[in-house]
Amino acid sequence: MTATSATASPKGTRRRRKNDPESVRADILAVATREFSEKGLSGARIDEIAEKTRASKRMIYYYFSDKETLYLHTLEAAYQKVRLQEAELDLDHLAPLEALCRLVRFTFCHHAKNPDFIRLVMIENIHHGRFLAQSELIQSLNAGVIDVLGNVYSRGVATGCFREGLDPRELHWLISALSFFNVSNQHTFSRIFDWQQTAPENQQKLEDHVTDMVLRYVRVDREAP
Amino acid sequence: MTATSATASPKGTRRRRKNDPESVRADILAVATREFSEKGLSGARIDEIAEKTRASKRMIYYYFSDKETLYLHTLEAAYQKVRLQEAELDLDHLAPLEALCRLVRFTFCHHAKNPDFIRLVMIENIHHGRFLAQSELIQSLNAGVIDVLGNVYSRGVATGCFREGLDPRELHWLISALSFFNVSNQHTFSRIFDWQQTAPENQQKLEDHVTDMVLRYVRVDREAP
DNA sequence: TGAACAATGTACGAAATGGTACGTTCAGTC
DNA sequence: GACTGAACGTACCATTTCGTACATTGTTCA
CATH class of the missing domain: 1.10.10.60 (Homeodomain-like)
Incomplete structure (x- = not known):
């Protein structure tokens, strides 16, 4: 103490x-x-x-020093925190399909559990990412994320359960989009469509949809019987 | 004049x-x-x-009257404008699969062409949608969007080319997520992953990915030969 | 034509807000 | 214990920012 x-x-x-x-x-x-x-x-x-x-x-x-510098440090600290949490995920011992499934579900939930971070990223985008651009720290932090997904993907291609020709970066984009939107637009979406998006049962539905959607996209077309 | x-x-x-x-x-x-x-x-x-x-x-x-009221009117006008543009889309004369394809591509491009609107929605979400909540106008404007998709979907189920059991609202959520993220997070994503996301060739790639992903998700599993 | 009301210009006020000047206290070193 | 730089408190300043008071001009209609 x-x-x-x-x-x-x-x-x-x-x-x-x-x-x-x-x-x-x-x-x-x-x-x-x-x-x-x-x-x-x-x-x-x-x-x-x-x-x-x-x-x-x-x-x-x-x-x-000043308000903007404080904001920048806030942003950096937030990225550091979430990337640290993500690093705990260990996928190497899982089969590619399970690994991808786990990765998607983790990403979805991880975003949902860190709304403050999501909001900071939204705010940073409103500012055209000009603070993020100043930070080499953040750039370096995020490089690894693609590699993790890239490994799972190429293992899957090697095993024959994933389609060839997909770019890990684009794949990551798709997973991020679905996970991010779930937090970033929950208020407008809930209100406009009169749907309690944050209710646990609906969150579960969305998580399943997102996971299913990504897996269907990456998996090879169903092999002939 | x-x-x-x-x-x-x-x-x-x-x-x-x-x-x-x-x-x-x-x-x-x-x-x-x-x-x-x-x-x-x-x-x-x-x-x-x-x-x-x-x-x-x-x-x-x-x-x-005041700043917040001006903001509210701005938001309402923005929603009105985009919904009017969307209303031009006529899908009834297309086969379900083509209709859905067209709808997704349209949504993706439409978002991309209206960054101001996207940013206003982001900002409104930062404010927890509390202004949107005050506006009955916006609520009523958006009701129809789900119906359009719902029609296409049920036609597709009837024809046997779409899987059963999907909720049009959740489907709309998925399409929105992918289209929205493309604009909302372009700055952070581009910078972090050193990828010119807004470059025409990459936009085309993403549009194709998104369309393909949604279609794969909705289509029935490949019928046995 | 002349009320009466709508539309507009100018100048100003009060509070909020980012930032600083200046002084004091703490903690380690010789 | 004296000295020094880091850590901290208080009061204050200059500017910004939302909003308004007041006067003036345009427009319509009897």
Whole structure:
């Protein structure tokens, strides 16, 4: 257990400040993530972030220079977090078909479980990806994702259960699209079509659809009997 | 030809104001659409919209009360415009398979051609669809979309070329997801995977993938020879 | 022609907002 | 213990930004 709240102090004693740079920085980043992902770059307010932090506004500028830099760090931290989670997925010991099935289901659920991240990516796209463009960190983080899928795919082609000629990057695009949209457009879609998209039973349906759709697309046409 | 710019006047003559409420309103809405879709609700500035308009800031408030109401009207107008374009699609005279193919390709291209609309929908989702929820207009506009797809689908089931048991609404969800993502995430995807997604040849590839994927999903499994 | 109302221009106000100046306290080093 | 740089608090500033008050011009209709 590390040093905690500086406000907790022996009663009556004049409260002494306790320096804890690491946790202050982390706290700011956590609050900023919530605020930016909720309200966007222009919608989020530095003053509000400051209020919700244990630290003060001064500290935000001390560690992050300005609003846009704070946003960039938020984005980077978010990518780092999700890619770390994804790295836990181990597909090498599975047969290609099962591996792909597992990968798709994981991607779908993983997106659904990280709406903050999805929203940050949406917001970054609204800004034409100009912050992401500044970050070599994010670029490098994501290179591996395609390789994982590429391995599964080529194993499947070798085994004869997957069609030839598909590009892993395009395949990843298809899987991402279906998983991303599930989170990004849940509000408009639910309201327009009067459909509780986020209800567990509907989420299950969609996950099955998406998985099934991808597998049907990649699998070889049914072999003649 | 209707009344035009009030700035054009016989030389030397003291410029007289010409009232043209319809076009002023339309002009404001057009500029607001660009600004909101580019920068979001909180990012767009009323003053900037006013500057880019032939009218003045006063007029914005005169016709649209406040910023949020202007945004709502922008959103409604955008939905109206795209649904009108979609209504031109006539599928009844086509065989189910061709009709579905045509519908998917149309949806994909239509999204690609209307990035402003897509961005507004993204922005609306960032706001949890709370403005869309206020608009009965938008709700009613979209009801028909499912019916069109539903008709094609049931015709296909009747003909025996489509599988049974699929829900038109869920089918629409899948088609939307693939078409929407193509526009909404083009920036991050292009940058992260170093892939010119918007290049014509890649757009063609994606359109083919998406169409093929949907058709494979809906078609009956290959009939035994 | 002249009310009466709709449409428009100009200038301004109050609050919000990003950012900073300046001073104080903490923690490690000689 | 004195010194130094990092870590932090408070108060403040300049600008932006939404919105409005007030005056003026256009248009329609009796």
